[in-house]
Amino acid sequence: MSQPRYLTGDKAGIQEFLDKFDVFLFDCDGVLWSGDHLFPNVAETIEMLRGQGKQLVFVTNNSTKSRADYKKKFDKMGIPCEVDEVFGSSYSAAVYIARILKLPAPKNKVYVLGESGIEQELASEGVQYVGGTDLALRRAIEPEDFAAIADGSSLDPDVGIVLSGLDFHVNYLKLATGFAYLQRGAIFLATNTDSTLPTAHSLFPGAGSVGAGLVKAFGKEPLALGKPSQAMMDAIEGKFHFDRSKTCMVGDRLNTDIQFGIEGKLGGTLAVLTGVNKKEDFLGEGKAVVPMAYIDTLGDLLG
Amino acid sequence: MSQPRYLTGDKAGIQEFLDKFDVFLFDCDGVLWSGDHLFPNVAETIEMLRGQGKQLVFVTNNSTKSRADYKKKFDKMGIPCEVDEVFGSSYSAAVYIARILKLPAPKNKVYVLGESGIEQELASEGVQYVGGTDLALRRAIEPEDFAAIADGSSLDPDVGIVLSGLDFHVNYLKLATGFAYLQRGAIFLATNTDSTLPTAHSLFPGAGSVGAGLVKAFGKEPLALGKPSQAMMDAIEGKFHFDRSKTCMVGDRLNTDIQFGIEGKLGGTLAVLTGVNKKEDFLGEGKAVVPMAYIDTLGDLLG
Incomplete structure (x- = not known):
């Protein structure tokens, strides 16, 4: 299995990676923030991606909050975000029930x-x-x-x-x-x-x-209906109709976020080291879940 | 594997079976009664066993009732019983904690x-x-x-x-x-x-x-600390110090009662057909849990 590419500090590598994708699915906790602590340059990175015409979807397993509740968290954190860009497991369940199960x-x-x-x-x-x-x-x-x-x-x-x-x-x-x-x-x-x-x-x-x-x-x-269940990927696709090959999952947890992207046959996965997993968890031989690329913090995508 | 002996109506077989044991562990619900319905001749059967000098222990997984609570149920049902003869899973846990775990x-x-x-x-x-x-x-x-x-x-x-x-x-x-x-x-x-x-x-x-x-x-x-865990058998033994080879487990459920007796290496197990399992569940080839003997209702032990 090929080893993931390390993007922090690799300006050309970052642009090459970003150019592969039209859509980015983001895990939130551990990637954008940890609890109430916002990671450095997150808002600027999100703006940069929007500036390049990327579609962004914020995917969370948190079921107690509605998308409207969750947007308030983005507002509080100073991250620009539309309600329609939030995809929580509660909404995922609602979409599955209304549009797929019927x-x-x-x-x-x-x-x-x-x-x-x-x-x-x-x-x-x-x-x-x-x-x-x-x-x-x-x-x-x-x-x-x-x-x-x-x-x-x-x-x-x-x-x-x-x-x-x-x-x-x-x-x-x-x-x-x-x-x-x-x-x-x-x-x-x-x-x-x-x-x-x-x-x-x-x-x-x-x-x-x-x-x-x-x-x-x-x-x-x-x-x-939450990560890593592919029923959630189906629900996201049921709403956004994206091209999986041009979509990248960004997350901190190998066994939920990265596995979710790999099983969903997305074009790419990007691990961020500000959360649960460390690079030792996926570097080297015989690792179960390996992302396509990794980066120290999301803000490093600014180059 | 030898087939279990059917005791209902077999007067000589019953006495031969009873003579093997000094101690009888009884499951309650499905054996003595079902909810608030007492099975026929249960009180008389219990008296007969006492008359033959058998030690009786009533073993139940019900954890919400203490032994004193449970004795009230026996009183209501008209079955003679001492508090010390009742062994519930709560008491089992208490004995395990106080006398074994320490x-x-x-x-x-x-x-x-x-x-x-x-x-x-x-x-x-x-x-x-x-x-x-x-x-x-x-x-x-x-x-x-x-x-x-x-x-x-x-x-x-x-x-x-x-x-x-x-x-x-x-x-x-x-x-x-x-x-x-x-x-x-x-x-x-x-x-x-x-x-x-x-x-x-x-x-x-x-x-x-x-x-x-x-x-x-x-x-x-x-x-x-409840059936079929052998930690419960250890707790019963911790209190009563019985000879396992001279002890028989009586119950209606194969995967709790009968398995409990077999794994505990008791001298015998007796299935009663007034509860969950039917004789088809243990008769014939390749059955996982097979009692030593079986009987239609507990009262049939009166012969």
């Missing part, structure tokens, strides 16, 4: 295990949902709930999909309700299945861990 | 994901615990909780064990707290890892599904 009405409602970001994106694609932030489910399960779930009287007969994401208000009642829909034949989707959520300089349970109770009870994995 | 104080406290049955059993063995039914954790996670968990200020520095069981009040705050203890090196135990809880003529998330979020986030399975 279940016939009326049995096409979605039971949501997740926060308002998911609800907003489902609504933006005209998808009906129950659960989610419904306060009626934010309580302890009571003895009468078991019977009402078992006989279906507390269930919506039109639910045909269970969509599991990051829910900071997960509880037994929500898990039992989701499990009941799955046992009645609902399709099992997840915004993403990240096991952990990096925050406050530590790791917390991620969307995959919140939904793990449904997976264990039901005995089957959901189709995930 | 972590040195002070870092030997248990963080409980579960209900009061677990707390009662830990207390009965003199084990200190946090979490569990603590009302301070029965609420939504707040932004300041992330920092307090990350820097450890909301954690108990003496927690050395995380014990995961069936918690009807599970929430994100509890999962995040348990995950933090695991990341700090706590030993990961589970009362049991049953994926589902049969109730109200339906299936609900079981202890294994409640704890699945911890497993997914942490990336490692807990040591389970």
Whole structure:
């Protein structure tokens, strides 16, 4: 396997690399910023790419935020960005449900295990949902709930999909309700299945861990709509209709971002060393996931 | 592999079988009763075994009830039983922690994901615990909780064990707290890892599904103290000091009860056909788990 090209400081190499692509898919955390810390020259790099006529898509597995929420983060960070350039796993799930899955009405409602970001994106694609932030489910399960779930009287007969994401208000009642829909034949989707959520300089349970109770009870994995699942690539393509051979994935994680680009048969992948993985993780013999090129920080693309 | 002996109606065969054993370990649900329905002649059968001088142990994976809670169920069902004859997965965990694991104080406290049955059993063995039914954790996670968990200020520095069981009040705050203890090196135990809880003529998330979020986030399975884990057999032996060759496991489920007895190298196993498995599941060639004998209903042991 050929070794990836190191682009930092290689002005000619950078332009040659950029010229290969019309579209850049960007991971955000670890590439543009880390938490609330913006990396140097990111805004200028983004402007430079726009100046060269590149289409940019910001791809994130964060399911709690809608695209509108996420744009606010870009605004706060001072990075120019349109809502339509943001592609989160919640929106990915909404696009997949509305444009690819297209279940016939009326049995096409979605039971949501997740926060308002998911609800907003489902609504933006005209998808009906129950659960989610419904306060009626934010309580302890009571003895009468078991019977009402078992006989279906507390269930919506039109639910045909269970969509599991990051829910900071997960509880037994929500898990039992989701499990009941799955046992009645609902399709099992997840915004993403990240096991952990990096925050406050530590790791917390991620969307995959919140939904793990449904997976264990039901005995089957959901189709995930976040990186590295190719269902997300299909959803991105379903919206942007890009030429994969002229598209490059930029990210810091080999097993999500770079693998996502390679499996999606994109023209290129660019690893940035400001996040999870270091160059030792992909340089040398026998490495599982190897990017086409790498760079110390995104701002190095300015040359 | 030899085929199991069918004991129903075989008076001589029954007595020959009973004479082999001094101790009988009984699964409860599916053997003695199904939910609130007592099977015929169960109380008389239990009395008959006692009359023959047999030691009886009632073994259950139900982690929400203490032995005292469980004895109330026996009383209600009219089955004579002593608290000391009940061995639930919560008690199993308490015995394992107190008599086998024996972590040195002070870092030997248990963080409980579960209900009061677990707390009662830990207390009965003199084990200190946090979490569990603590009302301070029965609420939504707040932004300041992330920092307090990350820097450890909301954690108990003496927690050395995380014990995961069936918690009807599970929430994100509890999962995040348990995950933090695991990341700090706590030993990961589970009362049991049953994926589902049969109730109200339906299936609900079981202890294994409640704890699945911890497993997914942490990336490692807990040591389970319920059937078919041999850690439970060790805990039973730790209390009763029985002769395994003179002990018989009686149960309705092949992959928990019967496997539990076979792996524990007990002298015998007896399948009862009033629960999950049917005789077709173990008769014939190439079956994975085969009991020594089987019987239609427990009451048939009266002959």
